Amino acid sequence: MSTLVLDSASRWFGNVVAVNDVSLSVGPGVTGLLGPNGAGKTTLMAMMSGFLAPSSGHVTLDGQPVWRNTDVYRRIGLVPERELSFGYLTGRQFVRANADLHRLPDAAAATERVLEVVDMVEPAQRRLDTYSKGMRQRVKIAAALVHDPSVLLLDEPFNGVDPRQRMHLMDLLRRLGDQGRTVLFSSHILEEVERLARHIEVVVSGRHAASGDFGAIRRLMTDRPVQYAVQSSDNRTLATLLMAQESVRAVSLRGEHLDVQVDDLGSFAVSLPGLARQHDLTVFELSPSDESLESVFAYLVAR
Template sequence: MSNLVLDSASRWFGNVVAVNDVSLNIGPGVTGLLGPNGAGKTTLMAMMAGFLAPSAGHVTLDGRPVWRNTEIYRQIGLVPERELSFGYLTGRQFVRANADLHRLPDAAQATERILAEVDMVEPAARRLDTYSKGMRQRVKIAAALVHEPSVLLLDEPFNGVDPRQRMHLMDLLRRLGDDGRTVLFSSHILEEVERLARHIEVVVSGRHAASGDFGAIRRLMTDRPVRYAVQSSDNRTLGAALMAQDSVRSVSLRGDHLDVQVDDLGSFAVSLPGLAKQHDVTLFELSPSDESLESVFAYLVAR
């Protein structure tokens, strides 16, 4: 069992800070790294895999530094987001090449074993450039697992994968986590993380936003103040009535609609129709104005 630790790790490129003072402890089981696109997830993965040096702080695996420690590569498997650039190889050749790079004494046997594990034995004789997105993802995972690493890092592994293949990959990652491997996968899609990992780490704009049980963090996301755009036949009258409601934090008139911020979504949603009827106002539209993951994560960072 392995523990991957980031201690106040930062990484900058010139004047651009990609990762800012992040501390994480990733242990056995499946952990989700959740954050919007551009949050710094890929940079974090590269530092954890030993392919990118931290500009400040430390990244260690079981107490040993990851950067410039080639022995660490025997314990780590990385599945990058970028597409494979070896389309002229067959799936079997690609996985076997990784087995040979690790100088496995039973490279041929290890290759066939892991191809069976990811359900890629039958298409293994085909070239990579004939594979679907899901097949390429599975063969990348096979190459990362062929040397049986204790740590598996996957950067956006479900991008472009159809539902059936996604279920297969999720089942595989669950089994690896249940076997005691340390599995970390990144995603910008909340539902993907919810279906696979109970423990999550949240990053946004290169900063560590939250850490812990998915359910607890999800409740923070749900309970945060929510902004709504409300259009009605009399915005001024409705706005004045809304200001008297306990669940409403603020109301402002923006052009042809009201910008309403509420603390208790349930209470607001239940009371709004009756309130409008009481003041003889017709509701035309009610829509959330800040439901993007970016706004959710920004709220978590600000807590």
Template sequence: MATLRIEECSRWFGNVVAVNDVSMSIGPGITGLLGPNGAGKSTLINMLAGFLPPSAGTVTLDGTATWKNPEAYRVLGIVTEREATYDYLTGRQLVVASAELHGLDDPGAAARRALETVAMQDAQDRKVGEYSKGMKQRVKMASALVHDPTVLLLDEPFNGMDPRQRLHLIELLRRMGAEGRTVLFSSHILEEVEQLAHQIEVVVAGRYAASGDYREIRRLMTDRPHQYTVVSSDDRVLASALVADPSTAGVSLEDGVLRVQAREFLRFAELLPRVARDADVRLFEVSPADESLESVFSYLVEN
């Protein structure tokens, strides 16, 4: 079981700081790397892959530095965001070339298995230059998987994929995570990260922002009230009773919708049914209004 570690790592390009004092550990399973454009995600992945040296700090795979370590590529596969492919080759030729670079005993058989894994066998004899963006992503994935790596680094792998292709890739990554492989992927498609990643690492402006699953990250944000929408038999009476309690940060009633901001989750969970009972108000629905990954991510970026 492979583990990647970034310890007090920074990377700068001239006067531009792309990554600033980031530390994180990435172990077996599926980890999602989140951040807005320019947050430093690609720089982090390139350092993890050994393509870039850190300007400060260390990047290691099972205790050994990835920079200037060709042996790392025996267990590591990477799919970059850039379409760095040889368009004059067929898909099969591209993947066979990758297998040969890895020194595999039977490059042709390894290429066939990898192309079947990403469901590209029907298009393997077409030139890569004729592929759609989604197909190029899949053949790049086949090249990364041809040597059966235990560590997979994916930079925006869902770019250009149609819904069917995305579902296929999600199923593939889930299977790899269940096998105990270490998978790290970055994505701006937040719904897929929420569905796929068991661990989320968030970077903003090159700095480490948060870690955990999206609900754990949300619970760490004690300075931001939890927001709920409430449907009851008498929203006005309930709002008046709730606003009097110090655990309620705010209450609004707009267009027939009662919105409540609670400072403390546990206190509010006890307060709401008690207040409703005392005010003789029936509760029909209580829904969190800000528990999606998109909400969490937006808050981290803004702050």
């Protein structure tokens, strides 16, 4: 059981501040690091894995600093986003080399064990450059797991992996989390994080925007001014009715839809069904039209 702690960590490159005063702590279980592209996830990951010194603040694993401390890699397994350039090695040779670098007492057994965990025993004698993207990801994970680390850090592990392999990887990570390992993965896709992580950390523009249970944050996210797209059997009538509601700020017609800006989602959502029934309107579609992470979290940051 290990805990990775960032204490007021910042990182800047010249005048570009990639990570801005982030404090968080990642413990056992699966944690998702969520944020739009360019939010500083990779920089955060690099600091947590000891590949970048924080410009200010501290990054520690169980109290030990991570930067320039090669000993922490006994407890950390890292799956970088970078491609493997060891195309001339077979999957087994690559994993075995990782085991040897850790000076494991029985490197051969550890290699076979971990190849089995990621379900790559059969293709392991093929060269890496013949692998598909999903297979390469699994071999990377195997290499990171070979020394049985208590912390597993994965940078964008699902990028470019097709849906079937994605499911497979997710199952694997969930199992690792259930075993009590600290599993942290970064992603810019809400659905991915939703399906895998209970606990999330959100970064937007280098700032720590939200942290905690996924469900709780999702509820916080709905409690904000939102934009809705509504399609009904009579949009103009519905527009008039909605405009009379206090919870609605603006309504406009766009093609076959109504764009509705809602200030108070709770009372809007409660009043809409009754209103529609009263005037015999069929609501064909009702969907938040602005669910992007950026806009959701920009709101959280601005608060």
